[in-house]
Each structure stands twice: as structure tokens, then as C-alpha cells.
Amino acid sequence: MDKRPHALVTGASSGIGAAIVERLLRDDWRVTGISRRPVTFDHPAFEHLSLDLAEVDSIAAAVADLAPTALVHAAGLLKVAPLGSLDHDDGAAMWRLHVDVAERLADALAPRLPKGGRIVFIGSRTASGAAGRGQYAATKAALVALARSWASELAPRGITVNVVAPAATETPMLKDPTRATIAPKLPPIGRFIQPEEVAAAVAFLLSDEAAAITGQQFVICGGSSL
Structure with missing residues (x-):
């Protein structure tokens, strides 16, 4: 029986999610990565689960046979617009991917997480509010509320729930042409x-050394919050 810890990581095909997969594989984890797009990892400890997370009703069945040690929800979508020009479909899509997916994954997997299990959500420094990013910020703020609520529920089982909240990160999302009107700072x-x-912070929160840290938002902002 393989005794290595096992992480389920969403958004595994690129950006922060891919970096988390790479870091955990290097740290001798088994990793199941969820993404719509193909992944480039060629590693015996990695398994890809092809799934469009926007199809939220399919999530519970897709993970029904998984019993990971940790859940890392890194899949993300960013659409920006000032008040008066909001696209409500974009807002709904961000809420679905960031919040609804987090709810469904945690609801399905938490009962099967072992004592000492881990849940980490990738949030954003903008969760406290940012001009032109109100819809996005609201979804990331909701993740903090979920994490704090579930941290309280799961603490008696030694399961921690935290949020890693980076500022603008060097990923394909940063170069999205739809952001041209509101450039990243x-x-x-x-x-x-x-x-x-970001992956290093996640790896720490998944470690035994972080067992006493729960219900927290770790901001990685390069001084942007000062």
C-alpha cells in the first residue's frame, strides 16, 4: 500500500495549479490533478482527471472514488470591469468556479479526509476589495468565509483549512487581453x-509543521498591502 500523502489539485494544467503539482511531486506526494486541458506532467506519481469544473453537477461523481489526504483548489478565472459595465455572466462564472466548486469538492471529500488532512484554497489579495475587480474580489472573499467556517467544523479532526492569497502573479491569466482596461499593479x-x-506556501500549509495553522488567509503580496 502506497503510504505517501495524496493531494487533489484543481487547475493543474497551468499557472499556480501547475506549480503546486510540480512542488508536491518534488516533495514526494502523489497528486491527482484536475483540469479541462491536457497536462504535461510525466511522473509516475501523477494522475490526470479530465473534468470541466464549470459542470458543477458532475463533480461529486467524478471524485467519488478518491480519498485524498489534501484538497487544493487552485482553478481560477479573472474578469475585470468597473461598476456600470459589469458582465453578469462573467460574475456568475467566477462565483461558480471559485465558490461553488470549492463547496462541492469540500462537501464531497471532507468526510473522507483522514485525521490531519488539509484543505487549501487559492484566494487573492483583492479579497479585501479592489477597484474594477469587485465581482472577482467578492468570490475570493467568500473563500475566506468558507475556510474560516470549515476550519472551525473540522478542527476536532485535526483537519486544517486555509487560504493562500497572492497579489498579481506571473501566470497566463496576467496576460489576458481582456484585462487591458484594468492592468495588474x-x-x-x-x-x-x-x-x-505560491506553491511553496501551499506546500508548507500541507505539511505536518503547519498542523496548528487553520482558518487563516496567507497573503503573498510583495508589499502591495503596505
Whole structure:
């Protein structure tokens, strides 16, 4: 029987999700990665689960046979618009992917998580509010509320629930042409956050050393919050 810890990671095909997969494989985890698009990982400890998370009613069945040690929800979507020009379909899509998917995955998997299991959501520094990003920020703020609520519920089982909230991160999403009207802000450190830096924070929160940390939002902002 394989005794290595097993993580289920969403958004595994690119960006932060891919960086998390790479980091966990390097740390000797088994990883099941969820994404719509094909993945490039060629590793004996990696398994790809092809799934469109927007089809939320299919999630419970898709993960029914999985019993991971940890859940990392990194799949994300960013659409920006100022008040007066909001696209309500975009807002609904972000809520579905960030919040509804988190609810469904956690609801399906939490009963099967072992004592000492881990849940980590990828949030955003904008969860406290950001001009032109209101719809997106609201979904990320909701993740913090979910994490704090579930951290309280799951603490007696030694299961932690946390949020890692980066500022603008060097991913394909950063270069999305639809963001041209509201450009990402460069942090005071003079560069964007790297996906590997976010992955390192996630890896720590999944570790035994982080067993006493739960219900928290870890902000990785390069000084943007100062």
C-alpha cells in the first residue's frame, strides 16, 4: 500500500495549479490533478482527471472514488470591469468556479479526509476589495468565509483549512487581453509574484509543521498591502 500523502489539485494544467503539482511531486506526494486541458506532467506519481469544473453537477461523481489526504483548489478565472459595465455572466462564472466548486469538492471529500488532512484554497489579495475587480474580489472573499467556517467544523479532526492569497502573479491569466482596461499593479518589490512562491506556501500549509495553522488567509503580496 502506497503510504505517501495524496493531494487533489484543481487547475493543474497551468499557472499556480501547475506549480503546486510540480512542488508536491518534488516533495514526494502523489497528486491527482484536475483540469479541462491536457497536462504535461510525466511522473509516475501523477494522475490526470479530465473534468470541466464549470459542470458543477458532475463533480461529486467524478471524485467519488478518491480519498485524498489534501484538497487544493487552485482553478481560477479573472474578469475585470468597473461598476456600470459589469458582465453578469462573467460574475456568475467566477462565483461558480471559485465558490461553488470549492463547496462541492469540500462537501464531497471532507468526510473522507483522514485525521490531519488539509484543505487549501487559492484566494487573492483583492479579497479585501479592489477597484474594477469587485465581482472577482467578492468570490475570493467568500473563500475566506468558507475556510474560516470549515476550519472551525473540522478542527476536532485535526483537519486544517486555509487560504493562500497572492497579489498579481506571473501566470497566463496576467496576460489576458481582456484585462487591458484594468492592468495588474506591480508590487513594491518591483516584480510580480511567481507561481512557485505560491506553491511553496501551499506546500508548507500541507505539511505536518503547519498542523496548528487553520482558518487563516496567507497573503503573498510583495508589499502591495503596505
